Amino acid sequence: MAVTIRDVARESGVHVSTVSRAFSAAHMVNAVTRTRVMAAAERLGYRPNRAARALSTRRTANLGVIVADIANPFFPPLIKAAQAQARERDYHVFVADTDERARVEEELVRSMAKQVDGALLVASRLSGRVIAELGRDVPFVVVNRRVRGLPCVLMDVASGTRQAVDHLVALGHRDIAVLTGPSASWTAQRIRGAAEEAAARHGAGLHPVGPNPPTEEGGASAAAEVASGPATAVLAYNDLVALGLIREVEALGLSVPGDLSVVGVDNTHIARHCRPALTTVDMPVVAAGRGGIDLLVHRVTTGEDPGTVTLDTRLVVRESTAPPRSAVSRP
Amino acid sequence: MAVTIRDVARESGVHVSTVSRAFSAAHMVNAVTRTRVMAAAERLGYRPNRAARALSTRRTANLGVIVADIANPFFPPLIKAAQAQARERDYHVFVADTDERARVEEELVRSMAKQVDGALLVASRLSGRVIAELGRDVPFVVVNRRVRGLPCVLMDVASGTRQAVDHLVALGHRDIAVLTGPSASWTAQRIRGAAEEAAARHGAGLHPVGPNPPTEEGGASAAAEVASGPATAVLAYNDLVALGLIREVEALGLSVPGDLSVVGVDNTHIARHCRPALTTVDMPVVAAGRGGIDLLVHRVTTGEDPGTVTLDTRLVVRESTAPPRSAVSRP
DNA sequence: CTGAAAGCGCTAACAG
């Protein structure tokens, strides 16, 4: 049987409440009794039971991190950063994967609610209404999504998207396809919106294709439509989609960037290594994970609304973008 | 304030213990009172507090998954599979990242102990002695490591390693470098051991280089030594190390696989996409994650030792391996 | 500064 506070009390000859204070309000107990208690605890290998403590304090010292897909390379660095920052502040973290399904996400939050002090909702697929409703039970911080009344950490993908479109136009592209992501994705909406705006500003044509699942398959399945369309460049919802598109479009006999320029979003490690190396919009995921936890902890400890933090994104140019053939041939 | 079992009791006109039974031992309560209770619970939005329940049942319905580095692409699919399987069985999972540090790992396990029914230790860097000691507090299942007396899920990297060496020898390589991994890594030891054995069997030379950190930097920093050595092929501790090596060796003016064949381990998604696509040993991470949770749940619910499960690995040949120049020039 | 006592939300014998 695990050693409890009573064992320590007995061992050190004080009352349990004194032991309790020694651990959670050290200043309220005489220095010498305190060291005696600590020594006894040490000897017995006592460790406070956080769950039991939670029952009376109503603070679990646990946080939830809820993401759409752990295996999508966008998320792991964010999860890692969040977990590290949480540990720094002595919180444990539950990580849950919703498989991109809103129902699962909702159920996960509900079943976790009593066990966490707050949760980080990353790229949530829930409707704003449901988020707001759940937000009454669990303090949230929302990452990559703007929700009225909730603290958010936003990666400003619009700015990176604009840079991408500017880059493509500067290379000479006049028709750009955009492979849209899941319709419930805030990021997907922002990418599309910013791309339309930027294209319009340049008087370039923008051709939406999708929505597509945020996977290589999603990109691959859009290849035929892209190849048969007028676009000489494409902006994909994320790196995975870009990769799937490239693979499939090459199977169709086109070359990237010779026949088609491709830009991804996320700057996952794959973008650096794939062939051709991917021009992509870098997302500050580490800062977002760490910052999200900071806001969350701030919120759950002070009760204040920490407001919204916006992080910059920027285009990283690599090898998957080049001038279109037409532009090359008319100097 | 959250709604508790008493509220439901009051609302439905029964005692709290009846409500409790309605939720956790439905068959012990009359069907009609049960539906009445459930209706009241529904109306009030009641959800059992799992932490409070844990206090009396001594079962938290939480599991821990402890890994060396969430951002290492080897782990996310494993974590995802483990999390999904746990959810299937109605467990929540704490995920923790040890940053490859044994101290952190130990502290993590200790602080988590009271809050989980068991933990999956993936690629643990702890000494066998410490694992065994911690294992008295927390039921473990150990992944990718053999520990006497604990249930293990092993990915038999030795067989894949043998295949890799056989493959290199068949191509004509007579001197093979092996970039060894962290000395505390069981997998690293197995790779090295199997490589030595297989090389000896073929009468080929084996040249250990390392230990190296399991990262691209680790691979890069071994490049000079490899390039100046006799080896025409190298077996890297993992895909990341292989990638780092390739990048750096190319910077030194060598080409892969022209001047040097490189084999990775893990078959992370990067291996498929990098240039040249990486010949690597496929690790059944999804099966390991799922299977690990199965063993763990079996163990914590029945108390039985589920024993050890061994999963096969196999070589996936891609573009980073080819005959050595010398072999090509003497037909 | 320390002890006594009540209680967090839920379960688990034990009667009835």
Add this chain to the structure above:
DNA sequence: CTGTTAGCGCTTTCAG
């Protein structure tokens, strides 16, 4: 089948 009565391990008044 259901109510009563004790706790699970810890914190938190309230006295002293």
